Amino acid sequence: MNPVLSSSEVGVKINEWYKMIRQFSVPDAEILKAEVEQEINQMEEDEYLLIYFSLMKFRHQLMLDYLEPVTTRIRPTIDELLEKIEASNKGITGLLSYYSLFFRGMYEFDKREYVKAIGFYREAEKHLTHVNDDIEKAEFHFKLAEAYYIMKQNHISMHHVKQAMDIYNQYELYKVRKIQCHFVISGNYVDFKHFEKSLPHLEKALELSKQLERNERLLSSAYYNLGKNYADLGINDKADHFLNEAAKVSESAKLSNLPHSLFTYAKFLFKQGKTSEAIKMSKKGLSAAISQGDKLFVSLQKYLEALYINAVDQVGIKKTIDYLERNKNYAYVEDIAIDTAEVFAKSKEFETSYVYHQKMLETQKQIQRGECLYEF
Known part of the structure; x- marks a missing residue:
C-alpha cells in the first residue's frame, strides 16, 4: 500500500512545476506534471490543492499551445479544464482566485478576445496583494503590457513592460519572457513612430531566440517583427528577407502564427507591386x-x-x-x-x-x- 502523502509535499512539487512552466522548460515541466499527477492520487484530501492542481494543468496547456505546432494542440482538453475550474472555483479567494482570473485572461488573449482578456486581468489585479513571488508579479505585468499594446494603449503598455523587464533582468532563466518583452517594447516604439528605437530591441530578441532550443515560435516572431520594422524604415530588401524568413519558419514548424505571417508578407508584396507573388502568399494565408x-x-x-x-x-x-x-x-x-x-x-x-x-x-x-x- 502506498503511503499517504501530505498536501504540503505535493504543493511544493506543484510550485516547482509552475517554475518550469514560466521558464518555458517543456521537458522539465512534463516530468513534474507526470509526477504530480501520480502523487495527487496518493495525497490526503485537500480541496484547495486540487483546485491549484487543476489551474496548473490549465496553465501548462497554455504554455504548450504557445510553443507547439497547431497539429499537436488539444483544444478540447483546455476547454474541459476551463469548465472544471469554473465549476469548482465558486467561493475561492486569495491566491487561487488570482490564478483563476489571470489564467483565464491568458486564455482569452490566446483566442484574440483582447477586451475580455484585459477584463480578467483587471479582476486578477484585485488579488495581486496575495502574490509574494517576484516572477509571478513580472508575469502579470508582462501579460497586461502585451494586452494593452494590442489595444494601442501604448503608454500603459510601456508602464507595465518596464516593471516586468526590471524583474526578469534579475534572473538568468527567463529568456523567453525577456524576448517577448523586447517585442512589446519594440511594438510600442513603432506605434510612437520611433522606428529607430524599435530596431535594437528586435535585434536583441533575435540574438536571444537563436540561443534557445525549441525556438521556432520565437524565431519566427523575431524575423517577422524585424521585417515590419525595416519596412517602416523603408529598407525594403531587408524587410522582404525577414518577412519571408518568418513565413518559412512558421510554415515549416506548422505554427499558429502562420496566418499572421502570411498576411503581413502578402500585404508588403502588394504594396511593392509584386502582385503575382502577393496573390500566392495571400491565397496560402x-x-x-x-x-x-x-x-x-x-x-x-x-x-x-x-x-x-x-x-x-x-x-x-x-x-x-x-x-x-x-x-x-x-x-x-x-x-x-x-x-x-x-x-x-x-x-x-x-x-x-x-x-x-x-x-x-x-x-x-x-x-x-x-x-x-x-x-x-
Whole structure:
C-alpha cells in the first residue's frame, strides 16, 4: 500500500512545476506534471490543492499551445479544464482566485478576445496583494503590457513592460519572457513612430531566440517583427528577407502564427507591386487561416483580396471593417483605413480617399479614448 502523502509535499512539487512552466522548460515541466499527477492520487484530501492542481494543468496547456505546432494542440482538453475550474472555483479567494482570473485572461488573449482578456486581468489585479513571488508579479505585468499594446494603449503598455523587464533582468532563466518583452517594447516604439528605437530591441530578441532550443515560435516572431520594422524604415530588401524568413519558419514548424505571417508578407508584396507573388502568399494565408479556424485572418485576407485583387471592392472592405469593429480590433481598422485611403489617392479618387482618411481619424480617436477598457 502506498503511503499517504501530505498536501504540503505535493504543493511544493506543484510550485516547482509552475517554475518550469514560466521558464518555458517543456521537458522539465512534463516530468513534474507526470509526477504530480501520480502523487495527487496518493495525497490526503485537500480541496484547495486540487483546485491549484487543476489551474496548473490549465496553465501548462497554455504554455504548450504557445510553443507547439497547431497539429499537436488539444483544444478540447483546455476547454474541459476551463469548465472544471469554473465549476469548482465558486467561493475561492486569495491566491487561487488570482490564478483563476489571470489564467483565464491568458486564455482569452490566446483566442484574440483582447477586451475580455484585459477584463480578467483587471479582476486578477484585485488579488495581486496575495502574490509574494517576484516572477509571478513580472508575469502579470508582462501579460497586461502585451494586452494593452494590442489595444494601442501604448503608454500603459510601456508602464507595465518596464516593471516586468526590471524583474526578469534579475534572473538568468527567463529568456523567453525577456524576448517577448523586447517585442512589446519594440511594438510600442513603432506605434510612437520611433522606428529607430524599435530596431535594437528586435535585434536583441533575435540574438536571444537563436540561443534557445525549441525556438521556432520565437524565431519566427523575431524575423517577422524585424521585417515590419525595416519596412517602416523603408529598407525594403531587408524587410522582404525577414518577412519571408518568418513565413518559412512558421510554415515549416506548422505554427499558429502562420496566418499572421502570411498576411503581413502578402500585404508588403502588394504594396511593392509584386502582385503575382502577393496573390500566392495571400491565397496560402487564407488557406492557413481557414485550416486553423482563425476568423480574424480569414477576414483580413479577404480584405487584401477586396483591395488589391478585385479592383477595390468597397463592399468587401466594409465587411472586414465591420467585423473588426464588432470585435474592437481597432488597430487593424486604422491600418486598413490608411492603406485604402492611399490606394484611392494614387488613383486620384480623392473623395473616396477622404472617406477612408476620416475613418482612420475616427478610429484613432476611438483608440485614444479606450473607453471599453476603463468602465467601472
